[in-house]
Amino acid sequence: MASKKKELQLQAVLTTQSQWEEMVLTKGVTVIDVYQAWCGPCKAVVNLFRKLKNEYGEDELLQFAVAEADNIVTLQPFRDKCEPVFLFCVDGKIIAIVRGANAPLLSKTVIELVEEERKIVAGEIERPEVKELVFLEEKNSDAFAEGSQLDEGVAYTVAIIKPDAVTDERVEEVKQKIIEAGFGIAAAEEKILTEEQIREFYSHKTEQPDFEDFVQFMMSGPCHILIVCQKQAADDNIPNWKELSESDENLLEESESQKLSRLGEVLENENMLNVCDVQDSIEEASRQLAFFFPNFGKKKTGQNAERTLALIRPSLLKENKSTVLQRIKDDGFTIVMQREVVLTEEQAREFYKEHENEDYFPTLLEQMTSGPTLALALVRENAVQRWRDLLGPKTLEEAKEKCPTSLRAEYAIDNVPLNQLHGSSSPDQAQKELDFFFPMEHTLAVIKPSALKEHKDDIIREVTNAGFIVSKMKETCFTHEMAEQFYKNHEGKPFFDQLVNCMSEGPSMVMILSKENAVEEWRQLMGPADPEAAKMCSPNSIRAQFAQDILRNAVHGSSNKEHALKSIEYVFGEINLESLSHK
Secondary structure, eight states, rough: OOOHHHHHHHHHEOOOOOHHHHHHHSEEEEEEEEEEETOSOOOGGGGHHHHHHHHHOOOOEEEEEEEEEEGGGGGGGTTTOOOOOOEEETTTTTEEEEEEEEEEHHHHHHHHHHHHHHHHHSEEEEEEEEEEEOOOOOOOTTTTTTTTOOTEEEEEEEEEOOHHHHHHHOOOHHHHHHTTTTOEEEEEEEEEOOHHHHHTTTTTGSSSSTTHHHHHHTSSSOOEEEEEEEEOOOOOOOOGGTTTTTOHHHHHHHHHHHHHHTTTHHHHOOGGTTTTTEOHHHHHHHHHHHHHHHTBOOOOOOOOOOEEEEEEEEHHHHHHHHHHHHHHTTTTTTEEEEEEEEOOOOHHHHHHHHTTSSHHHHHHHHHHHHHHHHEEEEEEHHHHEEEEHHHSSSHHHHHHHTTTTTTHHTOOOOOOOOOOOOSSSSSSHHHHHHHHHHHEEEEEEEEEEHHHHHHHHHHHHHHHTOEEEEEEEEEEEEOOHHHHHGGEEEGGTTTTHHHHHHHHHSSEEEEEEEEEEEHHHHHHHHHSSSHHHHHHHTTHHHHHHOOOSSSSOOOEEEESSSHHHHHHHHOSOOOOOOHHHTT
């Protein structure tokens, strides 16, 4: 408890807008750790901040705070972000930002600001005019998928902040200059460009003698891809934000066409020329917008929910299963399928074959075959990217250092060198991995004679709405002997004869239903055998809606995979189920 008390004394706690506004008035330099309510402040930097406070806080010019983004209006752009964010407030303004638990950069920024503030207080220098940072809510390309429409009267273009600027941590500087010049950043994404993407984006430079070297340079590290926007001028040209270093007077006096005519001259003298590239042509900008952000501008269809695979590895599953599952649900994911499985070495090798040449591969195999793994099929909007954002970096060292609030850092297991959570890398990979853990299954479904005439169409509609593929379907009449064979598992039970009679009293519709986890999901959709019980505990089930009584309960389904295969063969004869999986 003593440690917790010291931590609270070191950092003021801000959870409301009024507390934030009071903090802004604090004299000196205030360093604010912006955090999400579900994960808490960044613990990795507390010792660093305590050290800085001891060394530079004797004159009360250095303060620290933690601010909950969820409930502070000013911090809305930082909500639902995994990466830690640190803001620096001086003289009532937020003037600097550091993303990630970057200890050297945090220390450097604090020391520089405190030393400057001391000189100002001592009267050695005047307080410089510094523009306050403006925070715009940025979205990555996945967050924009099928969700954003192009606003009428707004011009958009794509900008690329080059690898060396990213390495030198100038991204925020570039973004801030764009914003200060009156432009907006509609979306932003960090990515390592492929050679194909670079050659496509810079196709206008292919004739330059150093183009091949330039391509290699652009592939050397991550870039930041931005969608920059501004109200469109009358001549329909992309805003010329490259002239950011020009004086305000010149910018006001020049017309848009004059700016464009002077673009070459401006770029020769513009310091940002070597930092960031952007297109001026509206045609070229539109092409590049479609190239890098293909879903930007598409109308929302409501069908942008994605599926992804999550794995809880054996060590974590044993220690903390329930907590992890709750965290997944709290973040808006729906767990549509789950399966606990003990992988054989052969299965583990197959699933992780892309990693077989890595040094950690033997350890990975040992971990994945040491006990049960829980495979989860998760669904929500942009599920793949959202789950990866929550997971954080793959290596535990990087996760703990750069993203200590990530799930991999938080749920690391002592003495286990591997992270304990897996997520698919892309939507295509997610489908492959889901197929691995939840292969297409087939089950036999029967609409019984008592429900066929009145409810056939309704039941088939329920089946298709639940995502089943009706791979085969035929109407047939079960003879008394066929019904006895069909319900052989119930032979000897008091209701056996009545069950056989009900099944053979008229035509039935038999179907092969195909889907991942088909056997279990069809049983869930049917509901309990007793329709009265179904109405109580599963009111939307087929039996709750369409059954007459426990014998005439509308539908039948196989009890397990083996029973399903035998029943399908009995009704349909020999059939290539593998071919149904690819229909």
